Amino acid sequence: MPVDVLVVEDHADLREEIVSFLQRRQMTVRTAGSAREMDLALADRPPDIVVLDLGLPGEDGVSIAGRLSNADPRPGLVIVTARGRVEDRILGLHSGADMYLVKPIDLRELEAAVLSVMRRRGHPPAVPAPAWHLDAEQWRLVTPGGTIVLLSEAEVRFLSPFFETPGATIDRRMLAERIQGDARGIDLLVHRLRRRVEADAGEALPLRTVHARGFAFTAPTVL
Structure with a gap:
C-alpha cells in the first residue's frame, strides 16, 4: 500500500509543492492548513505519517506534536519548520517528532525522512521507480x-x-x-x-x- 501522508502546513504554495512532489513519489497525500483541519483529517482516517509545520495559526505546532505523540494509533511525525535553533530542535524531538527538518528543505530529503520513519516503525514501504x-x-x-x-x-x-x-x-x-x-x-x-x-x-x-x-x-x- 502507498504511504499515507498528512501534510499540515499553512503556507499554501509550499503545501502544494510538497503534495505534488510526494504524489509523484506515489504516496497518498492529504493536507491541512491548521490544527482544526488536521483534527478533522485525523478523525476521517489516521495517516501513516504527519508532516507538521510548527508555526500554525490557532495552536502552536509543539503542542500539536505532543498531542500526536499520544494519539492511538500514533502516526509517524516529521517536523518541517523554519525554527532552526538547537533549543527548538530539542523541544521538537522531545515533543514526539521522529524527524526534525529545517526550512528551506530539499524535497528529496523530506521523502527520505518519510521513508526512514516508516522503516523505523516496522513498515518498510516499497520504493517506487522514479517517475x-x-x-x-x-x-x-x-x-x-x-x-x-x-x-x-x-x-x-x-x-x-x-x-x-x-x-x-x-x-x-x-x-x-x-x-x-x-x-x-x-x-x-x-x-x-x-x-x-x-x-x-x-x-x-x-x-x-x-x-x-x-x-x-x-x-x-x-x-
Missing part, C-alpha cells in the same frame, strides 16, 4: 530528480499521449496531428526537447524512436 511528471496546466515537465523543464504548448501536446497511455507506442502521424505539423516538425521538436532536457536537468529524455511506427516513453510516468 517523470507532466504538468500540462503549467507547461512543464518534472524529472524524477525534481528538476523542472519548461515546455512550449506544442511540446505539451506532443508529450501528453505518452502520459495518458503509459508504455504505449504513439503513432507518428497522430503526434504530427497533435502539434499541427508534419514528420519534419516532429523530428525537430524531439531533437530540441531532448537537448533542452539534457541541458536543464542533466538527464536523458527517455523517449525511444520505434522504427516505422512512432515513439515510446520508456520510463515510469505520472500525470
Whole structure:
C-alpha cells in the first residue's frame, strides 16, 4: 500500500509543492492548513505519517506534536519548520517528532525522512521507480530528480499521449496531428526537447524512436 501522508502546513504554495512532489513519489497525500483541519483529517482516517509545520495559526505546532505523540494509533511525525535553533530542535524531538527538518528543505530529503520513519516503525514501504511528471496546466515537465523543464504548448501536446497511455507506442502521424505539423516538425521538436532536457536537468529524455511506427516513453510516468 502507498504511504499515507498528512501534510499540515499553512503556507499554501509550499503545501502544494510538497503534495505534488510526494504524489509523484506515489504516496497518498492529504493536507491541512491548521490544527482544526488536521483534527478533522485525523478523525476521517489516521495517516501513516504527519508532516507538521510548527508555526500554525490557532495552536502552536509543539503542542500539536505532543498531542500526536499520544494519539492511538500514533502516526509517524516529521517536523518541517523554519525554527532552526538547537533549543527548538530539542523541544521538537522531545515533543514526539521522529524527524526534525529545517526550512528551506530539499524535497528529496523530506521523502527520505518519510521513508526512514516508516522503516523505523516496522513498515518498510516499497520504493517506487522514479517517475517523470507532466504538468500540462503549467507547461512543464518534472524529472524524477525534481528538476523542472519548461515546455512550449506544442511540446505539451506532443508529450501528453505518452502520459495518458503509459508504455504505449504513439503513432507518428497522430503526434504530427497533435502539434499541427508534419514528420519534419516532429523530428525537430524531439531533437530540441531532448537537448533542452539534457541541458536543464542533466538527464536523458527517455523517449525511444520505434522504427516505422512512432515513439515510446520508456520510463515510469505520472500525470
